Amino acid sequence: MSPDSAPVIQARNLSFSYGSGGGPRVTVLSDVSFDIRRGDFVAIQGPSGSGKSTLFYLLGALLAPDSGRVWLGGTDVFALSADERAWLRNEKIGFVFQQFHLLARASVLDNILLPASYPAEREATDQAEMETRARELAARLGLESHLHHLPNQLSGGQQQRVAIARALLKDVDLILADEPTGNLDSKNAEQTLQLLEELNRQGKTIVLITHDS
Numbered sequence: 394m395s396p397d398s399a400p401v402i403q404a405r406n407l408s409f410s411y412g413s414g415g416g417p418r419v420t421v422l423s424d425v426s427f428d429i430r431r432g433d434f435v436a437i438q439g440p441s442g443s444g445k446s447t448l449f450y451l452l453g454a455l456l457a458p459d460s461g462r463v464w465l466g467g468t469d470v471f472a473l474s475a476d477e478r479a480w481l482r483n484e485k486i487g488f489v490f491q492q493f494h495l496l497a498r499a500s501v502l503d504n505i506l507l508p509a510s511y512p513a514e515r516e517a518t519d520q521a522e523m524e525t526r527a528r529e530l531a532a533r534l535g536l537e538s539h540l541h542h543l544p545n546q547l548s549g550g551q552q553q554r555v556a557i558a559r560a561l562l563k564d565v566d567l568i569l570a571d572e573p574t575g576n577l578d579s580k581n582a583e584q585t586l587q588l589l590e591e592l593n594r595q596g597k598t599i600v601l602i603t604h605d606s
């Protein structure tokens with residue numbers, strides 16, 4: 394299958410359990426298979442403890458399954474070397490976490506620029522171009538007057554918008570969001586969902602993990 398016609402994600406027979414050294418193993422996923430196609434907006438829903446974050450880590454190639462495979466855009470990600478996998482993750486996936494995971498001592502601008510700060514990136518890309526893009530994203534997300542603030546000077550909704558801008562810095566096709574509204578009040582949660590819908594209308598594939606129907 395050519396990379397363009399391949400599903401964005403193919404999960405095949407994924408199984409995963411936690412625990413070794415003594416304690417009982419906790420089986421979290423057994424034999425999970427599905428496809429996510431280009432342009433989809435998919436919600437993965439389940440109660441707390443049902444294995445959603447574990448699946449998020451597997452789909453994002455952050456955690457290897459015990460068995461099964463993940464293809465991203467036709468590439469078998471766990472057949473890659475660790476370096477190739479890191480490159481693919483940085484280049485192809487925008488991650489949005491419930492806890493935002495912003496760097497506390499870095500400005501909004503520097504947080505958005507984080508994906509451009511890996512050593513290999515620094516050589517390969519024009520930092521000025523990246524900074525222009527970071528500023529454009531910040532403006533689009535209503536953060537232009539907060540570029541030099543620190544995360545703790547922002548509301549939860551603003552922090553989540555910084556995290557989304559960071560996820561968009563590389564022109565990724567796929568956004569994986571693990572309970573991105575979990576720490577937001579209803580107004581900010583609604584705005585975050587609207588933003589994800591808008592990104593989906595622009596052609597990005599969105600996988601939204603949530604416990605909330």
Ligand code: ADP
Pocket residue numbers: 411412419421439440441442443444445446447448
């Ligand atoms: P969810 O995101 O749906 O709340 P998780 O994927 O975080 O679920 O967790 C699924 C199950 O795996 C839970 O029972 C949780 O306690 C367990 N678990 C999660 N992370 C670990 C870990 N690092 N070590 C052991 N058990 C874990």
Ligand code: MG
Pocket residue numbers: 445446447571572
């Ligand atoms: Mg979770």
